[in-house]
Every structure is written in structure tokens, then in C-alpha cells.
Amino acid sequence: MSQTQTTFPRWIPLLGGLLGSTACGLLLYAFSVFIRPLMAQFGWTVPQVAMAYSIICLVFGLMTFPAGRLSDKYGPRNVVLIGGIIMAFGFYMVSTIKPPDPAVIAAGGEAAKAAGRSQLWLLYLYYGVIAGFGGGCVYLPPIATAPKWWPDRRALATGFTVVGLGLGSFIMAPMATGLINHYGSALPVFRIVGIAMLIIVVIAALCLKVPPAGYKPAGWNPPAPAGGATAKATRDFTYEESKATPQFWLLWVAYFCGSFAGLMCIGLIAKHGIDAMSLKYIADKGLATIKNIPPADAKAIAMAAAVAPSTLGIFNAAVHIMVGPLIDKIGS
Template identity: 30%
Template structure:
């Protein structure tokens, strides 16, 4: 493929539109109460479809990543889009909440990661000169999904049932992702933008020429993988907790109406989306690890603010903007971290394996909030626990940074 015939920005922007559809899963909180009324389900029961879909997302990422590394992103992305569309359309035939466990939860989870992995990994490969920016922008599509689909879902449910709304979403997803997959092509091996000379980064110098393109098996032998993986688990807990319960928190903690709470969900989505791009740019300037530490700090402060002072809409918005931007920032940065630590050749598979950190966070975060609310009558302790985990994330990230520096010094001494 000739570089001159491929517009990498077109690949980026069509990928963003595909990720908007994936990001509709983050608008689940606006469906929570309507589904509770429709099926007579509890808070915990209505949380399960959302939790299942996110927990299974890494599995589809690994499978799609393997296909992408071998055959390119087009096929995996198209099939993922078909399955995602089917999961929403079939959800429209639910007669009980358990039916949604299978359609929205299992089937949806089997497709979300396929689309997301193909768009993110392929885009990062096309932008070796702007990995933080490109990774942040493409990931912003997923974060922005709730900006569009949360208010759209609320508007549609004023006219139709939640089930018909699911089916309308499914048709939209089929059209958008099928179109986007047409442009999903891989860059040539060793691709470099015209006029760009790769810098010699400190992180790259840690890895020898033989290890820069590690397979997933080699990656699992590297202690840095486990440090980064645990940090990603901690990074996801706060965001997924708030995303899954944002509308309910707004109504119960602050006393907002459903319509105003939906606005809060959209603001959360804007913060999530913009944080992916903004923090990605920051990481290109400050470095990945220092930026991750800073994001953890902002996340912790936002969770504590939400716990102790969220009595007005303004404080609620400030808190969720901080949490949403930080959650998005982690996913804007982590694809670049994965590619830089373990190479681009097998990045589809490697990013899928790294993303398995999302599964325990997707289970723990939303269910922790639901269980705390049931046991204590509000969400305060869930916010405090999440804030404490973010503080732990700072400690872990600083340790990872010291390991990186030690490895770099050791390599430089051997060269000298």
C-alpha cells in the first residue's frame, strides 16, 4: 500500500465514529431506572448486564487483536460491528432482566472489544509521531458515546419503551460501524510519516532490539507488565463506578430530576472524551508515568470531593468532570504505554491482554457502589474506597517509574 494513497486522518476520524457506537454502553445509567420499573428488578440485577458487557470486553479484544495482527483490522471490526448491532436489537425482545444478561451483557461484551481494539491499535500504528494525541483522540470516541446516546436514549424513551430504544440503537450501530470498517486498513511495515525522524526515547532504550517487539507470552514475563496491569485496574475502578451509577447518584445524592441527571451523564461523557485527548497530549510532553501519577491524584481528589461535598449540582459536576477526565485519560495513554514498552508488531494482542485489567474493575467498581448503597443507604463509602485506591495507584506508578529508571541506568552502564 502506498503511503501517498492513504489518509491516516480519515482512518482516525472514521474510527472515532465507530467508537461512538461502542461508547453507547457508557450511557447505561439512563436505562437503569426505566428497566427497574419495566421488569421489577433490583439495582443489583439491573447492574449485571452493564457489568457483564464490560467484563467480557477484554476477551473480544484479545480475539480481535489476534485476527488484526494476522489479517488486519477490517474483518475483525466488521464482524464486531455486526455482533454489537445484533446484541442491541435482540435486547429489544427481552421479557425479563435475565434475558438482557445474555443479549446486552454476554453478546454485547463479545463485540465491544473487537471494534474498540481495531480502531485504537490501528490508529496508534498510523501515528508513531503523535501516539499520545492519536490514542487519546480515537479513545475519545468511546468516551463521547454517552454524550450522544445518553440524551438520545432519554428522548427516545419518552416516546418508545427502553426495548424499542435498544433496537433503534442497534440499527444505528450497524450502519456506522459497517461504513467505518471500509477505511480500516493497516499501515505498511515500518511506516513513518513523511518528514518525520523517530527520536530515541528513554523508554525505548530500556528494551533491546530483540525484545522491542515482544509477543504476549514474552510480555507476561516482564515485571513491568504486572505493575502496569494492576495500576490499570485501580485506574478503572473510580470511572466505571461513576459511569455505571451517574444518573442515579445525581438523583439520589444531589436531588436532580431524571432529565437534569441525564445532562450530568452527558457532562461526564464530555469529560471522559476530552480527557483522553488532553491527557494524551500532556503525556507526550511530560512522559507517560508522570502523567499517570498526576491523573491518579486528580481522580482521588475528585472522589473525596464527591463523598464529602456533593450537595449541589455545581459540586457534582466538578467531581464527575474530574473523575471522567481521569478515567478517559488512562485509556488515552495506555495504548501508547503498551506499544512503547512491548513494541507495535504484536500490539493488537498485547493491548488486548493488557486490557484484561478492565474486567476486574468492571465487576468491582459498579457492584461495589451498588452494594454500598444497599448496605448503608448511600454511596459515600464507595467514593472513599475508590479515592483510596487512586492513592495506591500513585504509589504503584511511582514504583514503576523507579523500575524503568533503574533498568535504563543499568543498560547505559553496560553500554559504557
């Protein structure tokens, strides 16, 4: 195979991957800060709101399979651009869900439950299905594209493209909580962040490009196969070839287990923080219920709880950066 170079800066696809995964981090990794505000405004229960997160994780994950194949056929730029528009649209549309009359929610009872349930399907549709569909299209193509530009630092390139998941959470959790406190509602935040997502993914898509066939970085030559000239050279597998190997399914199981534990924590971490600090507050102050907490103190508790997903996100990002060079050096 001929080996070629190009004048296109190879760091640009890395930037595209970083921006794309940051948009996905805004979508997924700070959802827990919305749970309590949505419950208060719509009268929904924790399981009802958490179901939206379960749906988006399922749809997001399922879409990565066809997204990879579509990226191979139509190019990562087109897939990320279209997927990003769909993702931003779904997230934005959550802001259009009309909440029930506050007096009905405050009164409680079956009327409040019925009023909330009538709008719940829209949360599942907009956030879970539509935004999840688009997010799955945004996430995978940059991950597959970056190592093609960085064959000499494949693991580092892959890690850098997904570091935005943690970065998005680091930014989103305190920002969204501050906006919720300012507006007194979660709905305007979906509108603002939806617009920001659209801008981010358009820039990300424009940064993505597949290198020419036989591309290699200047001054780098592929290492000789271990075992001498008779050893088989490494190559990329197609999707059909990959899924026929045991390594594919072992990796799938490993990712499933990691995602099961990680996303379960990520999806509820801020809500649990608010609950724990609120219970301590009412115990210390001798209040009857959480509803008796003064609004200013409730906002302060929410901001403190937002530190948890933000901290989780920044450590997630740091690990992605640190592990890549180690894998490039010593192997996985």
C-alpha cells in the first residue's frame, strides 16, 4: 500500500472529537441535576424521571452500531452534523413541554399525578428517543476517525476524543444548576443548552475528515510486524469481521458492565446529594420536611450537590488523557 501525507492538520479531527464528546457530555453526564427540578415542576416521581435517562442510554448505545456504518459510507462529517442537529433539537424541545398548573401540583393527590403523567411521554420522546438517537450518531464517528490520523498515538487520540464526556459534565452540572436557580425552572436550561449544543456539534462536524488512503504522519513509519517478515501485518477489521471475533464480544461485555455501573451512578448522583444534604439540613434546623427549607438555602444545597457530577466528570476526563499514553507505550 502506498503511504501518503497531507497538508490537513491532523489535530483538527481531534478537536472535532473533543467538541463532539463535550456535546454528548452536556447531554448525558449532568442529567442528575435536572431530576429534582423536573419533579417539583411536573409532579413526577424519581422513577418516572429516571426512566428518561434509561431510555436515552439505551437509544444512544443502540445507535452507535449503525452510526459507525453510516460514517464509513457517508463520512463522519455528515453523520455528526445530521446527528448533532437531531440531538440539539430533541434537547431543546424539552423546554417546550408545558408544565401543569402549579396550584394543581402543590395540592398533590391523584389530580397532580394525572396532570404530570399527561406530559411525561414528551420527556421520553424528546430527551430519551430523539436526543438519544442524535447523540449516538455524534459520539462514535470521531472515535473511529481520530486513530486514522494518529496511527503513531492511537490510544492517546482515542482518549482525547472522548475526554469531552467528562469535560461536558464538569461544565454542565454547575452551569445548569446556576441557571435553574436563576430561572426557578429547568425548562429554560434545556432551551439554552440545546442552542449551545447545536453550535458545538456544527463546529465539531466541520473539523472531521477522513485521511487519504495510505496516510502516515511525516517522519513516522509503521513498526515491523512482531515475528519478522512472515508475521501478519496489522489491519483494520470491518464491522462484519469484527463481530465474528471473540475479542469483539469480550469488549462489548466489558463496556456493558462498566457502563451499567458508571451510568447508574452518573444518572442520580446530584439527586442523591441534594437528598442527603437536605435531610441533614432539616435535622439540624428542626424542620418538619424538605419543603420547609428556605428557597435560598435550597438553592445553595443544589449548587453544592452539583459539585459531585462536576468532580466525577473532571476525573473522568483526566483518566482518559493519562491512560492513552500508557496504552500506546505498554499496550492494553
